[in-house]
Amino acid sequence: MTPPPMLDGPHVAPAPLRVALLGLGTVGREVARGLLTCGSRLEQAANGREVRLVAVADREPARFEGLDLRDVERVDDGARLIGRPEIDVVVELIGGVETAGRLVAAALEAGHAVVTANKALLARHGADLERLARAHGTALRFEAAVGGAIPVLAPLAGDLAANRIDAVRGILNGSTNYVLTSMTEDGAAYEDVVAQAKTLGFLEADPRVDLEGRDAVDKLAVLIRLAFGVWPDVTAIRRAPPALDGRAQDHAKDHAKGDGPPGVTGVTAALIEAARRENLVIKLVAYAARGDDGRIAAWVLPVAVPAHDPLARTDGPENRIEIVGEPVGRVAFVGQGAGGAPTSSAVLGDLLAIARGEGSTWAGLPQAPTLAPDRLVDGMDAPRRWLTCDQTGGGGDKGGNADNGGGADNGGNADTGGGAITDRATIDELRARLGAARPGAVLFPVLEGS
Ligand SMILES: NC(=O)c1ccc[n+]([C@@H]2O[C@H](COP(=O)([O-])OP(=O)(O)OC[C@H]3O[C@@H](n4cnc5c(N)ncnc54)[C@H](OP(=O)(O)O)[C@@H]3O)[C@@H](O)[C@H]2O)c1
Numbered sequence: 001m002t003p004p005p006m007l008d009g010p011h012v013a014p015a016p017l018r019v020a021l022l023g024l025g026t027v028g029r030e031v032a033r034g035l036l037t038c039g040s041r042l043e044q045a046a047n048g049r050e051v052r053l054v055a056v057a058d059r060e061p062a063r064f065e066g067l068d069l070r071d072v073e074r075v076d077d078g079a080r081l082i083g084r085p086e087i088d089v090v091v092e093l094i095g096g097v098e099t100a101g102r103l104v105a106a107a108l109e110a111g112h113a114v115v116t117a118n119k120a121l122l123a124r125h126g127a128d129l130e131r132l133a134r135a136h137g138t139a140l141r142f143e144a145a146v147g148g149a150i151p152v153l154a155p156l157a158g159d160l161a162a163n164r165i166d167a168v169r170g171i172l173n174g175s176t177n178y179v180l181t182s183m184t185e186d187g188a189a190y191e192d193v194v195a196q197a198k199t200l201g202f203l204e205a206d207p208r209v210d211l212e213g214r215d216a217v218d219k220l221a222v223l224i225r226l227a228f229g230v231w232p233d234v235t236a237i238r239r240a241p242p243a244l245d246g247r248a249q250d251h252a253k254d255h256a257k258g259d260g261p262p263g264v265t266g267v268t269a270a271l272i273e274a275a276r277r278e279n280l281v282i283k284l285v286a287y288a289a290r291g292d293d294g295r296i297a298a299w300v301l302p303v304a305v306p307a308h309d310p311l312a313r314t315d316g317p318e319n320r321i322e323i324v325g326e327p328v329g330r331v332a333f334v335g336q337g338a339g340g341a342p343t344s345s346a347v348l349g350d351l352l353a354i355a356r357g358e359g360s361t362w363a364g365l366p367q368a369p370t371l372a373p374d375r376l377v378d379g380m381d382a383p384r385r386w387l388t389c390d391q392t393g394g395g396g397d398k399g400g401n402a403d404n405g406g407g408a409d410n411g412g413n414a415d416t417g418g419g420a421i422t423d424r425a426t427i428d429e430l431r432a433r434l435g436a437a438r439p440g441a442v443l444f445p446v447l448e449g450s
Contacts, residue, residue: 013048013049014048015049016050016051017049017050017052017351018052018054018086018087018088019051019052019054019087019088019089019351020054020057020078020081020084020089020091021035021057021091021093022056022090022092023092023093024057024058024064024067024093025058025095026340027344028056028063028091029063029066029067030341030343031093031344032053032067032069035051035348035351036067036072039052042348042351042352046352047355047356049355051351051352054072054073054087056072056073057074057078057080058076059076059077061074061076078092078099078103079103082103083106083107083110083112088113089112089113089115089351090103090107090112091114092104092107092115092116092117093116093347096118096120096121097118097124097125100116100118101129104116104118108129108133108140111136112138113138113139113140114133114140115141115142115347115350115354116140116142117145117346119145119221120215120218122218123217123218123219123221124234126221126225126231127231127368130368134367139354139359139360141350141354141360141361142222143346144346144350145219146219146321147172147346148319148335148343149335149337149342149345150319150334150335150336150346151346151349152321152333153222153223153226154349154353154361154363155333156226156227157226157362157363158363158364160323160328160331161364163325163327165324165325166289166290166325166326167322167323167324168224168287168289168323169288169311169321170286170311170321170322171284171285171314171319171320171337172220172286172300172319172321172337173210173213173215173216173219173284173319174317174319175203175204175210175211175215175317176211176216176263176284177314177316178193178200178202178316179193179194179197179264180272180282180283182196183282184276184282187269211264211265212239212263213239213262213300216239216284217237217239220237220287220288221234221237223321225362225368226362226365229366230369230371231369231371232296232298232376233370233373236373237299237300238259238298238301238378239262239263239299239300239301240259240261240263241260241266241301241444241445242260242427242442242443243258243442243443244430244438244443245435245441246435261442263284263302264284264302266442267282268389270389270419271302271387271389271419271444274387274420275304278387278421280306280446281306282303282305282444283303283311283312284303285300285311285447287300294375295377296375296377298376298377298378301444303446304387304444304446305447306446309447310332314334317337317338318334318335318337319335319336320332320333321334381426381427381428383426383429384425385421385422385424385425385448386421386422386425386445386446387419387420387443387446388419388422388434388442388444390419390438421446422443427443430443
């Protein structure tokens with residue numbers, strides 16, 4: 001019998017994975033804390049490879065305080081750490097698009113692996129960054145960009161890769177879900193809840209990013225890349241419900257005329273009450289599906305969700321993401337969509353995956369091209385049931401657009417004949433039938449199936 005081969009020599013510990021962390025804000029501080037205080041747990045999970053924080057960057061020196069950074073280099077500008085041979089991975093947690101984009105691109109070109117939580121950057125420059133990462137043979141991971149703490153992107157690209165993905169839907173923005181939940185459960189007025197959400201730190205520095213649905217469409221774009229293998233033009237994804245008369249005011253500079261206010265900015269107490277009477281709950285839902293013709297239908301809209309649907313029961317800052325595919329059926333991912341500590345879980349998980357040599361978030365999936373503009377639709381031309389509600393008045397200063405196109409009794413928008421469920425009809429049919437009689441009314445889709 002042949003003896004087993006001899007193992008040659010004593011065990012040699014793998015070289016540490018050396019991490020530079022850019023941005024010590026809400027998420028960055030928690031990632032730093034994890035790297036500094038949970039070393040042995042992380043090392044075990046990385047097949048015995050140490051994950052070592054070697055450098056941090058933040059513009060504000062006070063952000064270094066309260067962390068044990070004795071053996072860690074500190075700089076005031078992330079750019080100073082890019083291209084250094086003693087750094088393996090750059091973690092970008094500064095946010096924003098321009099500077100962060102330059103730093104991430106430079107890091108990939110220099111051969112660093114990159115971890116980022118930056119959905120705004122990925123939604124706008126994901127195709128270019130993916131090309132760069134592949135061209136330079138480096139890993140780009142971004143689990144925290146969608147759903148904060150919730151592991152959904154790596155499972156979508158990996159565990160679910162055997163499926164034909166048909167649809168993705170979910171509640172992707174905890175701040176707006178908090179606003180809608182408070183309005184629904186406490187009968188609170190929009191302005192009061194938004195003010196409260198600001199105080200609690202639930203809203204971005206520019207609240208329009210959340211309230212107008214921009215954050216949710218960014219996340220949806222990233223989901224579309226992994227579910228359908230294309231990077232969509234995020235600015236073309238619908239995030240305002242259609243107006244009944246088709247001539248409504250231009251509610252946001254970058255939004256189409258003929259639409260109501262974007263995101264949750266047109267949600268009023270009257271709309272929520274009208275929904276409740278029909279056993280429906282208003283939620284800001286993100287949706288994308290691939291049609292038989294290969295086109296992608298995508299939108300982020302306030303929709304009327306049947307009260308029994310799990311999306312209707314996703315409350316407060318919680319997120320829920322559902323993937324529908326063949327043969328898996330429907331799977332759901334639920335958890336904290338934001339917050340420094342929960343989100344650090346996803347960033348640290350990406351670092352462990354890089355330490356284990358698992359590559360990019362897209363795993364073995366082929367390179368994703370940019371989706372041709374005519375392949376992205378909003379699917380709103382199909383007949384469906386709608387909740388019509390006379391607008392507006394829910395939002396006060398809803399991001400700087402003063403003209404809300406109708407009654408301005410903020411928060412107390414009396415039900416002046418709105419709040420009716422239509423039969424199954426197209427927008428055009430309803431406009432022809434009701435448009436003239438209901439100027440200023442907005443059509444909120446009633447969610448059906450997936
Ligand atoms: N917060 C969450 O719950 C959450 C959840 C999921 C994903 N994310 C994403 O994670 C990223 C970080 O979010 P965050 O909430 O942690 O942001 P944050 O609290 O604003 O922290 C960003 C930090 O980076 C610093 N910074 C900006 N530019 C810099 C540069 N060039 N060099 C060094 N430091 C720089 C900022 O300093 P200044 O304050 O001086 O600008 C700030 O301290 C964003 O992309 C965000 O979308 C956040």
